[in-house]
Amino acid sequence: MSEHAVTTGPKTRTLVPTAGFGNPFSKWRKSLGGWVLNTWVAFVIIVIYLPIIIVVGASVDPGSYIESRAFLTFPPRGFSLQWYLNIHPRLWQSLWVSVSMASISAVFGLLIGVPAALGLIRCNWRGKIFMGALLRAPLQIPFIVIGVAFLQAYHLAAEVFHINLVGSFTGLVLGHVFVASPYVISAVGVQLQRFNPSMEEAALIHGASRMRTFMRITLPIIMPGIYAGGLYAFLISFGDVTISLFLAGPDTTPFPVQVLHTITQDFDPTVPAMASLVCIGSLFVLLAVQKLVGLDVLLRGGGSG
């Protein structure tokens, strides 16, 4: 069965099953309807990227500081890297908060998600479905509600147990681990379900220990799921504004929240430059994913959750 095939390695990076026979749509594609549809696709892609293009454009604008504090311009009136050279130290600090927060959240997300997925799929407990629902529950709660709930819980923890989590890095990570772990569970779960357990049995029959079977058979097979889940957790934590806004303190402001402050409170013309650098960084991360396991792992993780 193809469902049990191990789809790792760079060769299987197709997102769509290949159409077996000649393209029956060649006639249709040349028709007016096909042309309209193609134009629509191009238009939507351009609109999707428009804000990013604008941010990058504004980041190379050569305007003066005073002028740019009032408004940023697009298209840029010239080309200058002045903002890139003068990025506010606060922005670098917030980027550092974001990167470390997202990495730690991803690691803890994996520490929870991988065993949870293994247990959920393999164990034969009776309340399995209920437990699965509990583990996936964070997906059902709007981020804003999670923010409110965690903040209030932290306030209470400070009052009653004298544990200070309000505005702390730990508190921030805890909130993100909570929302990210279901994604890890579904990414690893999908990988586990398509894997043939007889391979493990074969290894055991041939005398491999349980540990060795896990390390040599199970782990390599679920590896794409682990990559995908970890990456998902990282990206969710890195891009999140809503939960961070509630849980972050003045010294633990992640980059997206800093951008939000910039928009709503006091404008800093170096923000587009930093945002462009972050976009380029994200692009490299996603390119690396495409090279390593294929971007389609991200498709697999999200939809099923």
Added chain:
Amino acid sequence: MRANWGLVLLPPLVFSVILLFGPQIMFLRASFYEDLGIGRLGPDFTFINYILAFTDSFYYESLILNFQLSASVTLLSLFVAYPVAYRIARMTPRWAMIILAAIIVSAFLSVAIKILGMIILFSANGALNRFLLWTGLISDTIGIIGTIPGIIFGLVHLSISFKVLLLFSVIQTVPRSLEEAAEIHGAKRWRVYWRVVIPLSLPGIISVSLLSFNLIMGAFVSALVLGGGKIFTLPVLIQQSLMLFSEFGISAALSAILMVFVFTINIISVIMVTRIHAARLAVT
């Protein structure tokens, strides 16, 4: 002999359950005590916050606004995303991969950066206003930030990427051969869409729509920024009452209402999808 996988499941389960129920119970509890402002709660158990949320026009109007916004954005983004998803599903694999990659990348860029771009685009001195002035379509700058159309644009924009990706996987399950069969039997192109493609992807369309409805109900950043402090959707109201005024009780009650709403939609979604599957099985 089988390993006891339940033991592997136990620690993450315990941790998750604590993180799930701890904060949730805490804030639900707060919603049942009178809000005295600046973080203080009254001593007695009461429904006053809920009564306030449904009787004070300031609160229930934002709930209605939120509902209307989510419904219109869900519909609009469906009309935008469905043709794109369909076209990608019927492309040659090479092109489909390129375009899907572009959409995946855009879906994972931070909301904050996209919103920053939209602000630069829409501001009074922004690109859009200057372009429209240049073409002569308008004679005076138009304000988009702080208006309902501005928020709708932002929300549609932010939901398109995920919607295309989800709808793509739905349409992929509709076999191309069925379309060919209909065409061979003389069906016109629009009739193929109307009678074959759309009905077969309907369960998927419904569940994707309800999912995105829920996401938009809780959408906060775009509503806050593009609303320009003038438009109060429920999430904006929740954040402002908690962060600016430390009204623990009322913000908790509003959050609870939002959550119950979202849960209900989820349950409806599950029921509808199973019904449609059942109906289809009964027909065939």
